[in-house]
Amino acid sequence: MIYKHLSLLSGLAILGLTAAAPVSGPGVKPYEIVPKRETGPAGLDGDDPAIWIHKKDPARSVVITTSKEDEDGGLHVFGLQGKSLQFVPAGRPDNVDVIYDFEFDDDKIDLAVAACRTDDTLCMWKINKKSGLLEKIPGGSQKTPANFTVYGSCEYKSAKTGKQYVFINSKTSEYLQYEISEKDNKLQSKLVRRFMAGNGGQVEGCVADKDNGWLFIGEEDNGVWKYDAEPKAQPKGTLVDSVDVANGGHLYPDVEGMSLFYGKSKDDGYLIVSVQGINAYNIYERKAPHKYLSTFTLIPGNGIDEVTETDGLAVVSTGLNDEFPAGLLVVHDDHKTFANGTKAEQTTFKYVDFRDIARGSDQKLKLNPKWDPRQENDDEEDEEDE
Ligand SMILES: *[C@@H]1O[C@H](CO)[C@@H](O)[C@H](O)[C@H]1NC(C)=O
Numbered sequence: 001m002i003y004k005h006l007s008l009l010s011g012l013a014i015l016g017l018t019a020a021a022p023v024s025g026p027g028v029k030p031y032e033i034v035p036k037r038e039t040g041p042a043g044l045d046g047d048d049p050a051i052w053i054h055k056k057d058p059a060r061s062v063v064i065t066t067s068k069e070d071e072d073g074g075l076h077v078f079g080l081q082g083k084s085l086q087f088v089p090a091g092r093p094d095n096v097d098v099i100y101d102f103e104f105d106d107d108k109i110d111l112a113v114a115a116c117r118t119d120d121t122l123c124m125w126k127i128n129k130k131s132g133l134l135e136k137i138p139g140g141s142q143k144t145p146a147n148f149t150v151y152g153s154c155e156y157k158s159a160k161t162g163k164q165y166v167f168i169n170s171k172t173s174e175y176l177q178y179e180i181s182e183k184d185n186k187l188q189s190k191l192v193r194r195f196m197a198g199n200g201g202q203v204e205g206c207v208a209d210k211d212n213g214w215l216f217i218g219e220e221d222n223g224v225w226k227y228d229a230e231p232k233a234q235p236k237g238t239l240v241d242s243v244d245v246a247n248g249g250h251l252y253p254d255v256e257g258m259s260l261f262y263g264k265s266k267d268d269g270y271l272i273v274s275v276q277g278i279n280a281y282n283i284y285e286r287k288a289p290h291k292y293l294s295t296f297t298l299i300p301g302n303g304i305d306e307v308t309e310t311d312g313l314a315v316v317s318t319g320l321n322d323e324f325p326a327g328l329l330v331v332h333d334d335h336k337t338f339a340n341g342t343k344a345e346q347t348t349f350k351y352v353d354f355r356d357i358a359r360g361s362d363q364k365l366k367l368n369p370k371w372d373p374r375q376e377n378d379d380e381e382d383e384e385d386e
């Protein structure tokens with residue numbers, strides 16, 4: 001179904017005017033935030049970021065972004081000030097995620113993982129512990145089935161079994177769940193589940209909740225769905241929120257990237273979703289039934305231009321440095337707009353201080369700056385006692 005104001009929106013989009021004013025609609029009233037930093041040029045067709053947290057010195061954490069153009073596509077690595085640190089050519093990586101503490105060669109290493117569209121592979125790199133830069137790793141390219149065309153992806157480490165998984169989807173709503181492990185100092189993958197998700201529409205963004213064992217996926221023109229992330233579970237979806245704003249939905253297509261802000265317990269935290277149709281971002285409670293809380297939009301300021309048509313995003317709750325002491329949100333910006341009004345060919349990514357997100361929301365948001373992605377959730381036992 002297309003709503004009247006949505007066709008008006010797409011009309012504006014054709015004219016390149018969507019960013020002229022933040023748009024509110026039934027169900028959402030975005031509040032405004034100015035980003036603090038932006039990256040340098042991040043490729044012609046950027047899409048999705050991931051944030052890697054440095055184990056010893058969070059101020060040396062990095063942002064990894066995908067650029068999915070045919071030629072010159074790959075992964076960019078940026079520092080917390082937005083400075084480019086590295087570019088690694090790759091075959092149209094779509095969505096990137098970080099895997100922490102992966103058992104490899106009697107060590108625990110961190111990995112960057114994406115689905116590469118040029119050769120329909122699961123593509124992985126080792127993240128250097130000290131520099132955050134990407135390095136090749138044996139077995140870093142894993143084939144998908146012959147009839148499969150890869151698109152989005154996200155990682156899931158099961159708190160139940162400790163096993164590491166990656167979900168990869170096709171545009172036609174089919175999901176592959178791979179278990180990733182090491183054998184003879186080489187990465188290997190095993191297909192453990194294959195299922196259809198959503199209502200058959202195009203899917204891309206996804207994020208897993210490792211403590212609760214959930215997989216959230218975005219069906220671009222329909223809504224956000226939730227599935228059990230364990231490989232043996234029935235693939236039965238629950239619709240978390242929809243684009244049906246006339247009937248209580250809070251989304252405007254496309255539903256794009258999503259990421260999880262981990263709170264202190266497995267009930268605390270937030271799901272952040274890119275609502276591309278109105279250049280805004282929705283916040284939901286992490287705990288079921290994932291109540292909608294608020295919507296914000298990003299406006300120009302701090303010498304940073306407007307942010308439009310966000311595909312991917314990534315959020316962490318960890319305090320990283322003085323500028324981002326209580327979490328960081330990184331969002332894709334379709335194109336940079338120069339002060340003279342012309343649009344750059346290159347994508348950039350914008351960095352948002354999570355305190356600004358918490359301050360502006362009319363709902364109280366709880367921060368968790370001590371979050372350590374390498375630590376298991378130690379509230380598990382308390383929860384079971386209740
Ligand atoms: C691909 O092949 C598998 C196994 O033969 C089959 O179950 C699946 O439906 C096929 N998918 C497509 C998109 O053709």
Ligand SMILES: *[C@@H]1O[C@H](CO)[C@@H](O)[C@H](O)[C@H]1NC(C)=O
Pocket residue numbers: 338339340341342
């Ligand atoms: C606008 O500014 C950008 C960046 O400074 C510059 O590269 C571009 O040539 C300018 N375009 C015009 C039409 O002035």
